[in-house]
Amino acid sequence: MRDGAKSLGATILLKGHVDIVTDGTRVKFNYTGNPGMTAGGTGDVLCGVTAGLLAKGMAPYDAARLAAFANGAAGDLAFETKSFGLTAMDVADNLGRVLAKFLDR
Numbered sequence: 001m002r003d004g005a006k007s008l009g010a011t012i013l014l015k016g017h018v019d020i021v022t023d024g025t026r027v028k029f030n031y032t033g034n035p036g037m038t039a040g041g042t043g044d045v046l047c048g049v050t051a052g053l054l055a056k057g058m059a060p061y062d063a064a065r066l067a068a069f070a071n072g073a074a075g076d077l078a079f080e081t082k083s084f085g086l087t088a089m090d091v092a093d094n095l096g097r098v099l100a101k102f103l104d105r
Contacts (some may be wrong), residue, residue: 002027011060013050015043019068023061030065032072034079041088046071049095073098 005012006024014020019030049071053063074094078086 011064013046013064013068015046015068019072021061021064021068026061028061028065028068030068030072032069033075034072036079036082036084036086037072037075037091039087042071042075042091045074045088045092045095048092070095070098070102073102 001012001014001020002022002024004024005022009024011021011023017033019033021028021030046067050063050067053067054060058066071091074097075086075091077094077097078090082090
């Protein structure tokens with residue numbers, strides 16, 4: 001994966017049990033998230049968060065790392081109340097709480 005990112009000159013964000021982000025030089029593993037996030041649409045939420053951060057001017061590697069963390073942490077909050085019945089909307093609904101908690105204001 002690192003070689004692929006390097007040869008493409010791109011940042012790759014691989015969503016999985018442990019998310020992997022690489023720009024071909026650096027690699028970051030994200031451990032937030034849970035098995036309930038196999039629900040359809042949680043990857044779309046991750047893509048939207050990443051795109052939003054890029055649109056705000058964040059560097060691709062940093063946007064991918066933050067998006068992976070925030071999406072997983074929002075999923076963890078959703079899992080506390082919804083368990084395996086969580087939906088992508090439950091994840092999206094928790095993003096504001098995660099960003100407010102972990103980002104400097």
